[in-house]
Amino acid sequence: MPFRRLALLLAFVVAVTVAPAAAEAERGPVRMNEVQVLGTHNSYKRETSPAEQTAYDQLIGKPGDYDEYLLYSHASIANQLGRQGMRGLELDLFPDPQGGRYADPLVRRRLGLGPLPDPAWQRPGTKVLHVADLDYNTTCVELTTCLRQVKAWSDGNPDHVPLLVMLELKGTDRRAVEQGGAQAPPWDGTALDALDAEIRSVFGERDMVTPDDVARRGLTLEESVLRSGWPRLGDVRGQVAFLMDNDPGPASAAYLAGRPNLEGRVLFTNARPGTPDAAFVKRNDPLGANTAEIAELVRKGYLVRTRSDVPLRTVTANDTSMLEAALASGAQLISTDFPEVGMSARYGSDFVAELPGGGVARCNPVNARASCRRLPSLEPSDRP
Numbered sequence: 001m002p003f004r005r006l007a008l009l010l011a012f013v014v015a016v017t018v019a020p021a022a023a024e025a026e027r028g029p030v031r032m033n034e035v036q037v038l039g040t041h042n043s044y045k046r047e048t049s050p051a052e053q054t055a056y057d058q059l060i061g062k063p064g065d066y067d068e069y070l071l072y073s074h075a076s077i078a079n080q081l082g083r084q085g086m087r088g089l090e091l092d093l094f095p096d097p098q099g100g101r102y103a104d105p106l107v108r109r110r111l112g113l114g115p116l117p118d119p120a121w122q123r124p125g126t127k128v129l130h131v132a133d134l135d136y137n138t139t140c141v142e143l144t145t146c147l148r149q150v151k152a153w154s155d156g157n158p159d160h161v162p163l164l165v166m167l168e169l170k171g172t173d174r175r176a177v178e179q180g181g182a183q184a185p186p187w188d189g190t191a192l193d194a195l196d197a198e199i200r201s202v203f204g205e206r207d208m209v210t211p212d213d214v215a216r217r218g219l220t221l222e223e224s225v226l227r228s229g230w231p232r233l234g235d236v237r238g239q240v241a242f243l244m245d246n247d248p249g250p251a252s253a254a255y256l257a258g259r260p261n262l263e264g265r266v267l268f269t270n271a272r273p274g275t276p277d278a279a280f281v282k283r284n285d286p287l288g289a290n291t292a293e294i295a296e297l298v299r300k301g302y303l304v305r306t307r308s309d310v311p312l313r314t315v316t317a318n319d320t321s322m323l324e325a326a327l328a329s330g331a332q333l334i335s336t337d338f339p340e341v342g343m344s345a346r347y348g349s350d351f352v353a354e355l356p357g358g359g360v361a362r363c364n365p366v367n368a369r370a371s372c373r374r375l376p377s378l379e380p381s382d383r384p
Helices: 003-027 050-060 065-069 077-081 106-111 143-156 174-178 189-200 221-228 250-256 290-300 321-329
Strands: 035-040 088-094 163-169 240-244 280-282 303-307 333-336 361-363
Touching: 035 163, 050 065, 050 106, 050 174, 077 088, 077 143, 088 143, 088 333, 143 163, 143 189, 163 303, 163 333, 189 250, 240 250, 290 303, 290 321, 303 321, 321 333
Parallel strands: 035 088, 035 333, 088 163, 163 240, 280 303, 303 333
Antiparallel strands: 035 361
């Protein structure tokens, strides 16, 4: 057979073989990483009193710092998930195995206010707050309390797209410790095992998307998401995925010890592409060249989190460029401190982070297939 005819025949065979496969992939079931949602940053946070804010500034030696960066509060978790339509949360965690470690903040001691009155501060277990001794007002003191609120909402809305819950494993502020504040225990293997156990005390295996649900036999976790993809959206509705906010470092290394693919773990680590655990990556800044970098990570199959605003600089400048870049990047989770109209009004701004067209989730602008774009809604009841 002449070479040209053979080449044409081979091209035809490839075309009829590959084209249906590509078309099927385009029509196939929507995957959980082909959806884009908004979530809140520091989802538990409430402002402290004006007197405590002034004491905070004095203790860290930066007058006006609280007003510039920390003067914002969030609604209850139930209202964030319900009225505000958030599908992502972020909780900052401090180990407290004996209880009471963060119950008498340095700021309150300086003001003669006494220990925090909520008895939850005295009970053993992981605590949820922003900065120990300095910025501690929270809607749910104990991690298990926060998680039960998430679980209650999820059980009442079983068709929701997967909730993406960021967990930042924090330590105490050196400036506070040097002035007599609390010293947090390290996030070592014992503390991390206890964290997994606390989460599992609220959420069963069928309530969560874990690394074991994503990993494929014979492949690393990274190879699994890049080659086989994330679970189908229809299989993980009503579930929660927990993501470690920390950059690669001591906490993630301890979490990965003996488990390079997060075998048996609850959280997905924020990993560097090219490592066995790399399924989720964090890229907080979506501006400039980062927009294209995030989009490429999304196309490859990674789950990505970015941010749409930075308190309080974004709202005081009425700057929407970060939000616009985040939306265009295709990052599956976009975190905001201003999810509701009116929250920024105190700063003379109408800034609000929302998805184009409203709703709680949209087909990802970077990697969603045609079958997703044909859906009338990603959640049967767009807003509860």
